[in-house]
Amino acid sequence: MKDDKIIEMLFERNEEGLREVEREYRGFCNTVASNILSMREDREECINDMLLALWNSIPPEKPDCLKSYIARIIRNLALKKSRDSYVWKRSANSLNIGDEFLECIPDTQDLCEQFEAARAGKIINDFLETLPENECDVFVLHYYYGEELLAIAEDMGYTEGKVKSMLFRIRKKLTEKLTKEGIIV
Amino acid sequence: MNKKTDKRLLASLDYIDEKFTDRAAKRIKVREIGATGGISKKRTVKYLALIAACAILLGAAIPIATSLLNKLPEVIDPSASNDDTTAPETTPEPELPEEYFSDRYYMGVDNVCKYEGEFVYSIDIGNYCNIVKYDPESNKVSYICSDPKCTHTPGDCPLASPEGSGWSMNYIEVFGDWLVYDYSYSGADKVLLGMTVNLYNMKTGESKTAVETTTDGTFYKYVSSYVVMNGKVYLSLCESKVEDKVFNVIKEYIASYDPETGESVYMCDMPEAMVLIGISNKRFFFTKGMNETWSCDYTGANLKKEEVLTFHPVAVSGTYAYEFSPKDEDNDPATKSVYDIVTDSKFVIDFGKSHRGYLVLEDKLLYVLNKSEDKNGGTELWTCDKRGENKKLLLESDEVLPTPYNCIGNYIFCRATKNGNKEYYVFNLETGEIKTIPTIQNQG
Numbered sequence: 339m340k341d342d343k344i345i346e347m348l349f350e351r352n353e354e355g356l357r358e359v360e361r362e363y364r365g366f367c368n369t370v371a372s373n374i375l376s377m378r379e380d381r382e383e384c385i386n387d388m389l390l391a392l393w394n395s396i397p398p399e400k401p402d403c404l405k406s407y408i409a410r411i412i413r414n415l416a417l418k419k420s421r422d423s424y425v426w427k428r429s430a431n432s433l434n435i436g437d438e439f440l441e442c443i444p445d446t447q448d449l450c451e452q453f454e455a456a457r458a459g460k461i462i463n464d465f466l467e468t469l470p471e472n473e474c475d476v477f478v479l480h481y482y483y484g485e486e487l488l489a490i491a492e493d494m495g496y497t498e499g500k501v502k503s504m505l506f507r508i509r510k511k512l513t514e515k516l517t518k519e520g521i522i523v
Numbered sequence: 524m525n526k527k528t529d530k531r532l533l534a535s536l537d538y539i540d541e542k543f544t545d546r547a548a549k550r551i552k553v554r555e556i557g558a559t560g561g562i563s564k565k566r567t568v569k570y571l572a573l574i575a576a577c578a579i580l581l582g583a584a585i586p587i588a589t590s591l592l593n594k595l596p597e598v599i600d601p602s603a604s605n606d607d608t609t610a611p612e613t614t615p616e617p618e619l620p621e622e623y624f625s626d627r628y629y630m631g632v633d634n635v636c637k638y639e640g641e642f643v644y645s646i647d648i649g650n651y652c653n654i655v656k657y658d659p660e661s662n663k664v665s666y667i668c669s670d671p672k673c674t675h676t677p678g679d680c681p682l683a684s685p686e687g688s689g690w691s692m693n694y695i696e697v698f699g700d701w702l703v704y705d706y707s708y709s710g711a712d713k714v715l716l717g718m719t720v721n722l723y724n725m726k727t728g729e730s731k732t733a734v735e736t737t738t739d740g741t742f743y744k745y746v747s748s749y750v751v752m753n754g755k756v757y758l759s760l761c762e763s764k765v766e767d768k769v770f771n772v773i774k775e776y777i778a779s780y781d782p783e784t785g786e787s788v789y790m791c792d793m794p795e796a797m798v799l800i801g802i803s804n805k806r807f808f809f810t811k812g813m814n815e816t817w818s819c820d821y822t823g824a825n826l827k828k829e830e831v832l833t834f835h836p837v838a839v840s841g842t843y844a845y846e847f848s849p850k851d852e853d854n855d856p857a858t859k860s861v862y863d864i865v866t867d868s869k870f871v872i873d874f875g876k877s878h879r880g881y882l883v884l885e886d887k888l889l890y891v892l893n894k895s896e897d898k899n900g901g902t903e904l905w906t907c908d909k910r911g912e913n914k915k916l917l918l919e920s921d922e923v924l925p926t927p928y929n930c931i932g933n934y935i936f937c938r939a940t941k942n943g944n945k946e947y948y949v950f951n952l953e954t955g956e957i958k959t960i961p962t963i964q965n966q967g
Binding site for chain 2: 351365368398483492
């Protein structure tokens with residue numbers, strides 16, 4: 339079923355809309371959640387929470403792209419769950435996302451938490467604007483959605499090594515940008 | 524990944540613009556996910572081959588491969604930390620605030636909390652109070668106290684206030700499984716006005732007192748205000764001595780209380796003539812009078828007046844602080860000024876016409892408007908997003924709708940006061956039904 343139809347059903351408060359979402363996007367949700375949560379039970383709970391969040395937010399929200407909208411909800415719910423339980427998956431093969439990313443981002447203790455993190459977020463957004471679309475996607479897929487390098491490489495037709503070196507160059511540029519903006523002293 | 528890394532990642536990545544995350548999301552391909560991991564079979568085979576090769580090189584193929592087989596993908600629990608390969612942290616990491624301010628001073632939502640799909644609120648029973656929960660699905664009210672032998676009366680129930688007309692409950696809040704609540708006495712026959720702050724664990728039934736109001740006749744120690752943040756209670760404590768019937772404050776200071784450990788830690792002295800209203804960015808925030816906000820750091824140093832944030836916030840959602848002002852800065856009761864932490868600026872929400880109250884929820888606002896100039900000519904319940912946009916009419920009534928206090932899914936908990944008695948209602952937004960919530964005594 340097309341997304342427009344699903345959204346229309348949700349606007350009519352028709353629960354069949356939720357069942358359609360589940361049919362269409364369960365696998366996708368499981369994939370996104372699995373980048374963050376390793377336990378099936380957690381992922382299942384996350385998907386159920388997503389359905390409830392979708393039901394509560396549409397209407398009034400009317401997303402342009404339902405898949406992206408769902409991805410954001412799932413990612414945020416999964417992060418919340420992982421934060422609640424202090425469980426975070428680290429794939430045996432993948433790079434340690436956090437450690438290498440944090441070579442660019444200073445300790446949040448020094449960032450005055452939310453305020454400075456938001457400022458850093460804005461600078462990252464400005465930085466992403468300057469990147470070619472493929473590099474930007476690689477960065478967001480890996481650091482925002484936690485997609486593994488191999489999955490990104492397969493999707494974009496690159497080798498894993500190329501994705502890795504691409505991320506290295508992006509991080510280097512980002513470090514320069516953040517230093518220039520005074521985030522990194 | 525350790526807890527520290529996890530938090531730091533979250534803090535900055537959460538602000539990545541939707542246009543980037545939306546575009547990237549379209550590229551994510553559905554994978555076959557195992558019961559305890561996110562790696563496809565194809566990739567698992569590849570990893571195992573790699574692992575085996577490494578293991579052979581190290582001369583320990585079988586035990587290592589077996590161990591990794593059992594561990595793929597690795598799950599790191601920083602709270603357990605023994606298995607963590609990173610160096611152990613020697614000092615505990617301070618918890619990061621998830622909100623800019625505590626919404627301690629919001630008039631409505633604080634009095635009705637949510638816990639596991641039920642509304643939690645205090646009720647008056649004769650001349651004492653207790654705390655109950657209401658399940659909107661089953662329409663049942665029950666005591667929060669889970670002890671089957673408890674009579675839920677003063678002296679027996681940990682959640683019941685002492686008996687007497689001067690006692691009242693000021694504030695309740697739920698965090699995790701803990702319910703924080705306080706009782707204070709404002710009767711004319713006693714001099715003591717401070718609060719006793721208690722905690723009750725709704726899972727285990729464990730009961731704790733953060734600070735008890737104490738006196739030896741001339742010396743008084745009590746809580747003047749408190750804020751709940753990140754699993755701790757931050758108390759503004761006052762120690763006074765009565766001499767010749769005059770209260771002389773000896774010391775006023777802020778201490779934190781951790782219900783899990785029972786530990787109380789002195790943090791700093793309170794600035795004079797101020798009330799603690801919130802915590803953020805490792806700073807305490809205070810209100811001075813009705814239209815000044817001040818802040819100092821955790822040690823009490825660097826006290827400064829906030830320039831943009833003038834009226835103190837009454838409700839907080841994400842990075843927006845909804846300011847308290849009887850009428851807004853421009854004297855228009857139809858608007859509400861909101862402080863945005865990200866830009867350190869304010870914007871104004873225009874409700875269209877004078878509102879009868881608004882409720883800040885996690886993702887939206889609910890507000891009640893009069894249908895016409897005639898205040899008794901019916902009311903409308905509206906919703907909008909947190910910036911006041913995308914307004915939508917939810918309910919219309921020819922009567923005056925009670926005030927919304929909290930919301931779970933399609934259920935909105937409301938309260939009205941008639942002839943001095945509180946009455947509770949629940950709106951079902953799905954069916955449009957408005958139901959009176961039964962009292963604990965008269966439910967079927």
